[in-house]
Amino acid sequence: MLNWIDATALSTWLKESPSVWAFPTVLTLHTTGMGVLVGASYVFDLRLLGIGRNVPLSSYRWVFPTLAVGLGVNIVTGILLFIKDPTHWGTAFPFFVKMGLVIASAATVVPMRSLVLSSGPEQREVSSNMRLLAIASIVAWSGAITAGRLLAYVVP
Numbered sequence: 001m002l003n004w005i006d007a008t009a010l011s012t013w014l015k016e017s018p019s020v021w022a023f024p025t026v027l028t029l030h031t032t033g034m035g036v037l038v039g040a041s042y043v044f045d046l047r048l049l050g051i052g053r054n055v056p057l058s059s060y061r062w063v064f065p066t067l068a069v070g071l072g073v074n075i076v077t078g079i080l081l082f083i084k085d086p087t088h089w090g091t092a093f094p095f096f097v098k099m100g101l102v103i104a105s106a107a108t109v110v111p112m113r114s115l116v117l118s119s120g121p122e123q124r125e126v127s128s129n130m131r132l133l134a135i136a137s138i139v140a141w142s143g144a145i146t147a148g149r150l151l152a153y154v155v156p
Contacts, residue, residue, distance in 0.1 A: 037070025101144035
C-alpha cells in the first residue's frame, strides 16, 4: 500500500515539483495550522492552570472552533506530507510516536470542551483534574512538536 501511495501522481508532484505551491506551501500551511492549534490550546491550558483566573471559563468558547480549524488544516496538510514520502514515514517508529502524541493531545480537548460549554457565565473555578489535564495537554503538544521537528534529524 505504501508503495502504491508513493507511485501516485500526487506523491510525485509533492516530491518533484519546483512550484512554490507544492511542498513549500503544504509545509507552510502545516506550520501555520500548528501555530493556531497549539497556540489556542496553550492559551486555554494556561487559563486552566490559573493565569487569568478572574476571566470566566465561558469567555473561552472561542478556543474550540479555533482548535477545529487548526486541526483541520493540520490533518489535510499532514496527510499530504505523509503522501510525499509514505514508504519512509509509514515505517518510521518516531513518526508513530509523534502521531500518538498528537492523538493524546487532541483527546485532552474533549473534557475541556465539556467543562467550558457547561460553565455558567460567572464560573471561574477549575478542578484539580482539569489542571492535570491542562498539564498533560501542554506536555503532549510540546512532545508532538518536538518529535515532529526531530523527525528530520533522527529518521534516516
